[in-house]
Amino acid sequence: MPWTPAAKRYNVRLILLSLLYGAFLILAVYGFRHHLVAGATAWIVAILPALPLIGIFAAMGRYLVEEQDEYIRMLLVRQMLWAMGFTMSCATVWGFLDNFGLVGHVDGYWIVALWYFGQGIGACVNRATLGARAVCS
């Protein structure tokens, strides 16, 4: 697992954004459970936990730009392509099953979990085919 300077910076950003996500999620759940938010505030508070996750996507993009090691960059791109393909495939299949009433409705934010799982698949494929994996998983 090569810890390039860009990978270290990505990791710091990932940890900070994950902590922020946890804090915002607790805040939002508490606010809604205790009926402390309403109207426009409710919209803002509901969106708050999504913002650090969007930040993580941006951090991934920045890592891709900042990574100077072209081989590691190629591993990352492959990993992200696997994640994208896996997520889109799952969402499409589930969408049709849902549409025909064969499965229950699933909250949209689970797509993020699928994306991360897809990254894991990509890392395994990199490991199996090239014998290496990037840190972004």
Add this chain to the structure above:
Amino acid sequence: MENRLRVLRAERNWSQGDLAERLEVSRQSVNAIETGKYDPSLPLAFRIAELFGLAIEDVFVSPSRAH
């Protein structure tokens, strides 16, 4: 892409880590290039060749000429 990286490195008694340090890339990159699993970009191929004081075609075998 076939190449003479392993031989050139061995002639200088460099480990993959030594070469990676000189090229400012990860050891995994050197290993992937050496084993032909990854074809370097033209700028990196030039850096490798220049490090050994050779022309690119003295380090990397043209795919059309490889057997």
